[in-house]
Every structure is written in C-alpha cells, then in structure tokens.
Amino acid sequence: MTATTARRLTAVPTPARTAATQGAGAANVDVRLVARSIAQAAVEVLAGTRPVQQLARFLDADCYLALQHRAGLTRDFVVRSRAPQRIHLSPMVRSVRVCRISDEIHEATIVVAEDLRCRAIAMRLELSASAWQVTALEIG
Template structure:
C-alpha cells in the first residue's frame, strides 16, 4: 500500500544540482538535514506502528501531512486488528539509509529506506525551513 500525504510541484527555476545537507540554523549552528529527515521518518513509521503518538510530530509536519498521517495510522491499526487480530501491524522500524538533495538553501528533498521485521519501506519527504525550523511539506510512505 503506497501513501501519498501531500504533493507539491516546484517550478523548474527552483531545481538545483547543488548537494549540500548542512545548513545554518538559528544561532549559527550547523544542522544536518539528513538527521532531521531520519528522525522524522523513524517517528512517522512509529506512529503507523502505534508505538508513538502522532501529536509528537505536530511541529515537524505541516497541517496537511499531519492530518494525512493521523488518518493513515488509524486506518492501518483498524486493518491490522481486522485481518490479523494484532493491534501493532509494524514492529521495530529502523532507518537504513538517508539521501538528501538540496533544492535551495531552505528546501531539501529526502529519500529514506526503513527496514521492518518483514519488509523494507521507502519514505520520501520534502523539507522546508521556516523560521529556522525544518518542516515536512510533503511525505510519502511506501
């Protein structure tokens, strides 16, 4: 089951082949976008597994992504109980790799591979820096 949470198209003028992952955050410290993407992907899959409340991602996801993840988590749990009698459909998600491509200084796209007990999943996200904080504006979980 593939999930599309939010999609946005970007104009050709915003595309770039520049590959940087560290950016200046508030106070001048370097923030590695790969670490941000990794933690958000891990947390999103834990939400789907039912081991983390979706509320913990409220600052990291824009409203559309947050509501879509919340809805999918409810559907996933409901389906798991109905088909397997198990309220935890996914267990032990672990991030295996993260790739980030900078679109601009304040926009990055990331692809993440996450391994679970029975399978591997792909997660794609678009992160935008708003007021010095990275926020996911598009999220797809395969």
C-alpha cells in the same frame, strides 16, 4: 635487539567544521539527521507505537492530517482482522539521501527496514520560522 625510528613531529590537521556542527540555528542543522528521525517516527506512528501528536511540530497541517488518517486506517484494519498482535520491533533506518534544492528547501529519500519488509519514504523539508518542517511526505 630493538630498532628505533625517528618520529616526525607534524601538526595534525583539524577537520574543517561543517554546517552540521556550527552554531545552533536550524539552518545549520544537518538535514539528514532531521529527515532520519522524522522518517523513523512516522513509521512508528503507522505501527501504533508512537502517538502522531509527537510529530505535530515537524509536519505541516496537510502531512499531519494525512499521517493521522493513515495511522487510523491501519489501526482499524488490525482490529477488524483480529490478527494476533506481534511484538513490534523498532524500525531501523538503512539509508538517507538528501538533495538540496535551495538553502531553504531539501528533499530526502529514506529506506526503513521493518520486521517483514522495507519501506521507502520521500519527504520535502522546508526551512520556516527557523525550524525544518516536512511539507510533503510519501510512505511506501
């Protein structure tokens, strides 16, 4: 014995388009995705698996030089300690939180998990020349 029920034909509502999916301009890009990718790349630079030059267009001059300097110090420490090289596993971003200061300024906090520890990263992103750029970067 089979039972059939009347099926209501209702219009399926389409989700509203968010700023992350509208257009191709930098103002319409989801800042969380930008912060996530920059944070992961910065941790990879510190681990020595990514060249810092790949972040040049995303970081302002001060942040770029600070990250380059810190990566150099880390590299020198590894060479001096003569510790056995471990196979580097790619860091995994655990969470991203973004606070909108204004239309052109956002601040983000990111938690990145590595093999042995988690890192907290804070950054300030500013919209300049139609691209998001990091103007402050702190890596714990």
